[in-house]
Amino acid sequence: MTPLITVKDLNVAYHEKPALWHVNMSIQENSRTAIVGPNGAGKSTLIKSIMKLIRPVSGKIEIEGRDARHALKRVAYVPQKGEVNWDFPATVLDVVLMGRYVHKGWIKRPNRKDESIALSALETMKMEGFRNRQISELSGGQKQRVFIARAIAQDADIYIMDEPLQGIDITTEKLIIDIMKQLQQEGKTFIVVHHHLDTVEEYFDHVVILNKTVIAEGTIGSVWNKKNINRAYYEMSGAHD
Numbered sequence: 001m002t003p004l005i006t007v008k009d010l011n012v013a014y015h016e017k018p019a020l021w022h023v024n025m026s027i028q029e030n031s032r033t034a035i036v037g038p039n040g041a042g043k044s045t046l047i048k049s050i051m052k053l054i055r056p057v058s059g060k061i062e063i064e065g066r067d068a069r070h071a072l073k074r075v076a077y078v079p080q081k082g083e084v085n086w087d088f089p090a091t092v093l094d095v096v097l098m099g100r101y102v103h104k105g106w107i108k109r110p111n112r113k114d115e116s117i118a119l120s121a122l123e124t125m126k127m128e129g130f131r132n133r134q135i136s137e138l139s140g141g142q143k144q145r146v147f148i149a150r151a152i153a154q155d156a157d158i159y160i161m162d163e164p165l166q167g168i169d170i171t172t173e174k175l176i177i178d179i180m181k182q183l184q185q186e187g188k189t190f191i192v193v194h195h196h197l198d199t200v201e202e203y204f205d206h207v208v209i210l211n212k213t214v215i216a217e218g219t220i221g222s223v224w225n226k227k228n229i230n231r232a233y234y235e236m237s238g239a240h241d
């Protein structure tokens with residue numbers, strides 16, 4: 001099967017300190033792929049590189065065989081909660097409508113159709129009752145739901161999410177997983193940075209185990225085992241110092 005996303009010999013450094021080296025991996029279309037690895041393993045760096053938010057030292061990232069830059073409209077990105085400035089004045093609906101701008105450009109105002117798509121995304125995330133609330137007034141889990149609603153409103157094919165389950169309650173966690181499985185059935189692909197090793201098997205069908213470089217990648221059945229987990233989390237500890 002031809003992969004949807006291919007990462008070829010990616011090397012990334014911050015201030016000349018390597019963060020990722022010789023990363024070669026692929027993401028299968030229509031998969032739910034977890035990116036796992038210890039703190040500092042480069043998981044966020046990897047997905048930011050796919051999103052072209054970071055310029056690598058070398059390497060290539062392709063979506064369907066072409067430079068990823070050409071396909072970024074098809075990708076919805078949900079950043080880590082801590083990386084978002086939540087103090088900006090915007091209602092919940094305004095934030096979800098931002099997902100529509102990739103289809104319109106920044107100049108055109110959203111129309112009724114965009115609004116109805118945004119409201120339906122809020123309904124999916126069970127947040128329609130908060131549409132007129134200021135985003136800054138929401139709890140962490142509610143903000144996360146709104147950001148996922150924004151991604152749904154974008155109607156992307158590929159969802160890249162950085163620790164979406166971090167610091168949220170079990171109800172929101174189950175909701176996000178249910179939506180992910182539902183959207184997968186509609187043909188979408190998910191790439192999710194995930195920290196809880198005990199739920200990898202239940203939530204995902206593919207995994208990339210990372211510690212500065214790829215330790216293992218593939219289906220859960222083929223690579224999610226003690227040997228690979230130990231290599232990434234214990235044998236390679238200190239690799240990121």
Ligand SMILES: Nc1ncnc2c1ncn2[C@@H]1O[C@H](COP(=O)(O)OP(=O)(O)OP(=O)(O)O)[C@@H](O)[C@H]1O
Nearest residue numbers: 014015019037038039040041042043044045046240
């Ligand atoms: N903007 C930056 N400037 C300098 N160094 C950075 C920057 N962002 C990340 N790093 C370093 O790069 C390495 C990889 O960081 P990254 O955030 O990608 O790891 P991660 O696997 O997502 O970690 P965590 O699980 O803790 O979120 C770390 O050593 C980190 O300190």
